[in-house]
Amino acid sequence: MDVSVNTGIIIAGGAGFIGSHLVRHFFASGRHVLVLDNLCRGREAHIKDMLGDGRLTFANINIEDTDRLTRIMGEFHTSHPVDVLWHMAANSDIPAGIADPDIDLRDTFMTTHSLLTAMRRIGLVRIAFASSSAVYGDHGPDTPLREDTGPLLPISSYGAMKLASEASVSAATEHFLERSWVFRFPNVVGVPATHGVILDFIRRLKTDPRKLDVLGDGTQRKAYLHVDELVAAMLFVVERSTARRNCFNIGPLDDGVTVRSIAEDVVASVAPDAAIAYGQEPRGWVGDVPRFSYDVGSLAALGFTPRLGSRDAVRRAIDEIARQEGA
Amino acid sequence: MDVSVNTGIIIAGGAGFIGSHLVRHFFASGRHVLVLDNLCRGREAHIKDMLGDGRLTFANINIEDTDRLTRIMGEFHTSHPVDVLWHMAANSDIPAGIADPDIDLRDTFMTTHSLLTAMRRIGLVRIAFASSSAVYGDHGPDTPLREDTGPLLPISSYGAMKLASEASVSAATEHFLERSWVFRFPNVVGVPATHGVILDFIRRLKTDPRKLDVLGDGTQRKAYLHVDELVAAMLFVVERSTARRNCFNIGPLDDGVTVRSIAEDVVASVAPDAAIAYGQEPRGWVGDVPRFSYDVGSLAALGFTPRLGSRDAVRRAIDEIARQEGA
Numbered sequence: 275m276d277v278s279v280n281t282g283i284i285i286a287g288g289a290g291f292i293g294s295h296l297v298r299h300f301f302a303s304g305r306h307v308l309v310l311d312n313l314c315r316g317r318e319a320h321i322k323d324m325l326g327d328g329r330l331t332f333a334n335i336n337i338e339d340t341d342r343l344t345r346i347m348g349e350f351h352t353s354h355p356v357d358v359l360w361h362m363a364a365n366s367d368i369p370a371g372i373a374d375p376d377i378d379l380r381d382t383f384m385t386t387h388s389l390l391t392a393m394r395r396i397g398l399v400r401i402a403f404a405s406s407s408a409v410y411g412d413h414g415p416d417t418p419l420r421e422d423t424g425p426l427l428p429i430s431s432y433g434a435m436k437l438a439s440e441a442s443v444s445a446a447t448e449h450f451l452e453r454s455w456v457f458r459f460p461n462v463v464g465v466p467a468t469h470g471v472i473l474d475f476i477r478r479l480k481t482d483p484r485k486l487d488v489l490g491d492g493t494q495r496k497a498y499l500h501v502d503e504l505v506a507a508m509l510f511v512v513e514r515s516t517a518r519r520n521c522f523n524i525g526p527l528d529d530g531v532t533v534r535s536i537a538e539d540v541v542a543s544v545a546p547d548a549a550i551a552y553g554q555e556p557r558g559w560v561g562d563v564p565r566f567s568y569d570v571g572s573l574a575a576l577g578f579t580p581r582l583g584s585r586d587a588v589r590r591a592i593d594e595i596a597r598q599e600g601a
Numbered sequence: 602m603d604v605s606v607n608t609g610i611i612i613a614g615g616a617g618f619i620g621s622h623l624v625r626h627f628f629a630s631g632r633h634v635l636v637l638d639n640l641c642r643g644r645e646a647h648i649k650d651m652l653g654d655g656r657l658t659f660a661n662i663n664i665e666d667t668d669r670l671t672r673i674m675g676e677f678h679t680s681h682p683v684d685v686l687w688h689m690a691a692n693s694d695i696p697a698g699i700a701d702p703d704i705d706l707r708d709t710f711m712t713t714h715s716l717l718t719a720m721r722r723i724g725l726v727r728i729a730f731a732s733s734s735a736v737y738g739d740h741g742p743d744t745p746l747r748e749d750t751g752p753l754l755p756i757s758s759y760g761a762m763k764l765a766s767e768a769s770v771s772a773a774t775e776h777f778l779e780r781s782w783v784f785r786f787p788n789v790v791g792v793p794a795t796h797g798v799i800l801d802f803i804r805r806l807k808t809d810p811r812k813l814d815v816l817g818d819g820t821q822r823k824a825y826l827h828v829d830e831l832v833a834a835m836l837f838v839v840e841r842s843t844a845r846r847n848c849f850n851i852g853p854l855d856d857g858v859t860v861r862s863i864a865e866d867v868v869a870s871v872a873p874d875a876a877i878a879y880g881q882e883p884r885g886w887v888g889d890v891p892r893f894s895y896d897v898g899s900l901a902a903l904g905f906t907p908r909l910g911s912r913d914a915v916r917r918a919i920d921e922i923a924r925q926e927g928a
Contacts, residue, residue: 444754
């Protein structure tokens with residue numbers, strides 16, 4: 275891959291939680307970077323320190339505006355030939371998408387459709403796409419979820435629109451893309467935190483340091499990866515996995531930590547005197563997969579193993595998010 | 602299921618090839634039927650004989666117009682409580698969708714999204730959805746495609762948007778649907794033919810009875826089912842398979858016939874003196890899966906076995922379509 279300083283990278287959702295880490299990586303390596311973000315969940319503050327530099331172009335754009343998108347991407351591609359477009363733009367509020375499926379239709383799927391349309395028009399041929407473990411649906415804790423596991427029966431609009439996006443990327447890879455990478459993310463933690471259970475707990479404890487109400491009975495168990503390791507894993511895969519279509523689960527080696535464990539760690543860290551009150555249901559909300567077993571054997575076989583387990587990733591993120599929130 | 606004569610059925614795409622057969626079935630059984638169709642590929646002529654009867658309501662509507670759709674479905678549901686909505690509306694021209702993915706986005710996926718939105722608004726809780734073997738992508742002739750086969754890597758926009766639709770139906774089944782049936786169709790033949798290889802061959806031979814040019818080298822092999830058996834299979838499954846989510850491959854027991862065999866049968870039937878000229882490529886167009894092995898074991902286990910093999914289904918359809926075309 276030609277990585278001369280003149281080469282460009284496009285990052286959709288580049289002002290968001292994960293996207294901003296990618297922006298930082300490529301910017302630090304001397305690349306020209308175009309950030310596309312509607313600042314709906316992303317924040318200009320996340321990339322502020324790079325904005326003054328000519329190598330970072332920021333476009334505040336609704337990605338679904340395909341014509342404007344094509345024009346902006348085309349102009350950037352002309353001056354800085356783009357080797358990979360990273361698509362990290364999505365609705366990250368799963369319960370919101372369940373209440374109104376139009377949110378995930380627009381922010382999680384139509385962004386993909388629009389980016390692929392623009393790529394086709396201007397001749398970009400490589401995409402790296404942030405998909406999700408939510409595409410699998412609820413197979414129970416005893417079925418290891420591998421990349422070839424089926425049937426795919428998402429139980430949230432978010433998971434459905436991530437699967438729809440994977441499907442569009444697959445079809446585009448047949449038609450005009452030279453290569454595609456699909457990453458199925460676990461729960462990702464770290465800063466800048468914009469959503470998620472740790473941020474939620476910390477904010478509630480800031481409001482009332484005596485009590486923490488937890489959705490669900492606390493037995494939900496999920497795999498957590500720190501954002502630094504997620505980004506390292508994606509960069510590793512894009513470098514090493516060179517099939518036409520590449521699909522990888524990304525996650526830690528363990529089967530996760532419970533919500534109860536996260537609640538206890540947050541309380542110990544930011545409000546040691548708080549009482550924790552749990553709900554009755556085994557899942558936090560409709561569309562939440564209460565417990566699943568994530569197989570990351572393909573990633574390990576390629577040569578990447580995260581150093582932090584779920585609990586250490588969560589603990590590190592608790593410290594970082596507590597600092598971010600001044601808690 | 603309450604099947605009193607006052608009970609309603611909604612059939613999206615009811616003026617189309619397969620939809621019109623369903624309309625005919627339910628109408629004959631005394632049900633009130635609402636047909637939703639934009640007449641883009643469907644034809645009023647396909648249901649003309651039933652239009653004068655008060656039990657058939659026809660709405661010429663772009664299904665993506667969610668507000669109008671909700672109003673029309675809601676009014677019908679109020680007078681004739683609907684037990685199942687049958688969603689048979691889609692773009693059926695796969696190459697057209699490859700040239701312009703917006704076609705399948707709109708006609709194959711947004712129809713699904715819009716129907717689910719309207720169902721949620723008016724409280725309909727059962728959907729039967731026409732999906733496709735195209736959701737699997739190209740696994741080669743040696744991998745039997747079962748309902749739980751993965752990964753799903755569609756190679757056409759059509760297949761991608763059918764998979765996107767399956768994903769939305771799955772998420773909706775978690776949120777508000779009581780039950781869903783997903784049928785993965787093989788190639789379906791019969792009348793009223795609106796598209797497909799047999800119709801194409803017959804029309805070309807009508808224009809020039811001396812010569813038939815075939816896309817691809819003729820070795821593409823596909824499973825064909827006659828529309829009468831497809832409809833019988835779907836009705837059988839909806840009656841007998843009562844899980845919350847139901848997904849079935851539908852197809853014949855054999856692994857199909859080649860395009861060469863179809864070309865020879867069409868020529869023998871309508872223009873015995875024509876010379877057949879084949880192309881060089883093993884597939885007819887980009888996005889065409891040249892050969893696949895379709896596992897219909899789940900359907901057989903439920904108790905349904907088609908009587909016609911692929912070749913007999915094709916031959917019967919050739920006779921029917923030749924009559925339709927006056928060839």
